[in-house]
Amino acid sequence: MGSSCSNNLGIPPGNGPNAVGCTDFMMDHTAEGTFFRLYYPCQEMESAEKPDWVPCKEYFNGLADFMKMNRALSERIFNYLFGSFKIPAYLDAPFKSNEKCPVIIFSHGLGAFRTLYSAICAEMASQGFIVASVEHRDQSASATYYFCDKPESERSNASLTKSSGATQQNLVKEWMYYRALRHGESEFPLRNKQVKQRADECILALDKLTEINSGISVQNVLETQFDWSTLKNSMDLCRIAVMGHSFGGATVIEALCKEVKFKCGVALDSWMTPLDDEIFPRVKQPIFFINSEKFQWAGNISRMKKLDSAVIQRKMITIRGTVHQSFPDFTFLTGNWIGKLMKLKGEIDPELAIDLCNKATLAFLQRHLGLEKNFNQWDPLIDGEDENLIPGTNVNLLQSAI
Ligand SMILES: CCN(CC)CCN(C[C@]12C[C@](c3ccc(C(F)(F)F)cc3)(C1)C2)C(=O)Cn1c(SCc2ccc(F)cc2)nc(=O)c2c1C=CC2
Numbered sequence: 440m441g442s443s444c445s446n447n448l449g450i451p452p453g454n455g456p457n458a459v460g461c462t463d464f465m466m467d468h469t470a471e472g473t474f475f476r477l478y479y480p481c482q483e484m485e486s487a488e489k490p491d492w493v494p495c496k497e498y499f500n501g502l503a504d505f506m507k508m509n510r511a512l513s514e515r516i517f518n519y520l521f522g523s524f525k526i527p528a529y530l531d532a533p534f535k536s537n538e539k540c541p542v543i544i545f546s547h548g549l550g551a552f553r554t555l556y557s558a559i560c561a562e563m564a565s566q567g568f569i570v571a572s573v574e575h576r577d578q579s580a581s582a583t584y585y586f587c588d589k590p591e592s593e594r595s596n597a598s599l600t601k602s603s604g605a606t607q608q609n610l611v612k613e614w615m616y617y618r619a620l621r622h623g624e625s626e627f628p629l630r631n632k633q634v635k636q637r638a639d640e641c642i643l644a645l646d647k648l649t650e651i652n653s654g655i656s657v658q659n660v661l662e663t664q665f666d667w668s669t670l671k672n673s674m675d676l677c678r679i680a681v682m683g684h685s686f687g688g689a690t691v692i693e694a695l696c697k698e699v700k701f702k703c704g705v706a707l708d709s710w711m712t713p714l715d716d717e718i719f720p721r722v723k724q725p726i727f728f729i730n731s732e733k734f735q736w737a738g739n740i741s742r743m744k745k746l747d748s749a750v751i752q753r754k755m756i757t758i759r760g761t762v763h764q765s766f767p768d769f770t771f772l773t774g775n776w777i778g779k780l781m782k783l784k785g786e787i788d789p790e791l792a793i794d795l796c797n798k799a800t801l802a803f804l805q806r807h808l809g810l811e812k813n814f815n816q817w818d819p820l821i822d823g824e825d826e827n828l829i830p831g832t833n834v835n836l837l838q839s840a841i
Pocket residue numbers: 502505506507547548549550551555684685686687710763764767769781782783
């Protein structure tokens with residue numbers, strides 16, 4: 440089919456039977472607490488607003504740092520290009536599901552942050568999952584924030600704060616920006632330390648969801664309109680998966696190794712550099728590697744293959760015509776030529792690519808979480824049986840042997 444020249448830009452909504460709600464959670468005001476965006480099945484809402492895709496301009500500043508671009512200039516470019524996009528979900532909508540929901544913890548890539556994978560997270564929520572997309576505080580995110588108590592001297596008096604209705608009384612946002620590798624600094628020590636912190640943050644997010652599911656009242660320092668008590672007994676805590684993109688793919692492996700409550704993992708275009716080889720034999724859960732055609736290289740693939748096992752299902756597919764950025768939301772947000780120029784789009788239609796990725800993921804999750812849905816209709820995709828899929832990898836591994 441011909442590619443339409445004026446594709447309607449925007450993040451595709453989920454295809455599943457559920458409407459999707461979205462809210463934010465920050466456990467405490469420190470950088471050590473967990474911070475995530477929650478996507479969940481919700482009541483159909485006519486008028487609810489949809490949250491901004493990029494919540495604060497500081498994220499664009501962080502993105503500029505990551506891209507080694509000038510902040511002032513790029514903030515205007517990003518605002519112009521991406522400032523008006525909304526997430527395909529209803530902000531703070533009441534949770535609604537007539538069955539317990541399986542859970543996914545999602546880990547973003549280097550230079551990304553919690554909101555950039557909403558096409559994937561919203562699809563999973565529309566299919567009945569509760570998804571926590573964590574925002575890492577390991578300085579791998581373009582930007583993230585926590586709160587610091589203002590010193591006593593600067594505190595505005597309570598009555599004034601109350602009357603002005605300030606949401607975070609006396610709490611000031613403290614921004615943490617992307618930390619680039621310093622000149623001459625070796626990559627592995629930093630990335631290995633970060634992947635361990637990232638795994639711990641995914642496990643902490645799961646612990647918070649477990650508390651929320653038990654119905655005990657948990658503190659959320661972000662005073663949103665969402666009623667967290669509606670999530671009591673909402674989650675099926677025997678059916679938990681961990682998922683991530685690139686650096687988040689390495690985080691999947693590390694998290695599986697550390698926490699057996701994660702029953703399986705889905706690693707999207709995983710970057711294996713941060714991982715110790717010695718953890719590979721310690722990972723006992725099934726893993727699904729879904730790769731782009733352009734990002735992977737022999738050394739990276741051969742490390743994924745070290746996880747091959749005769750007894751634990753380890754699968755790999757490659758989506759034809761995709762690039763590394765085919766997984767985050769940016770791939771939907773620019774026209775074709777600028778998207779290809781900035782390596783945000785590959786040859787394949789972005790919605791077709793994410794559709795294949797999501798369906799293959801759902802089939803894999805049904806198989807390894809023991810879901811009673813109809814996602815097994817997409818089982819052939821797990822083996823790469825589709826004209827737009829390659830079973831395993833397109834990378835020629837023989838070169839790496841020489
Ligand atoms: C510039 C020098 N270099 C710094 C290390 C960045 C080089 N780079 C390729 C880029 C990201 C690119 C990008 C983004 C976003 C726009 C925008 F214009 F749309 F905003 C454009 C162009 C620039 C494509 C990557 O790092 C790729 N990558 C990623 S990209 C994850 C991401 C980041 C920001 C996002 F907004 C969305 C997604 N996550 C990883 O875990 C890993 C890697 C590489 C190894 C491990």
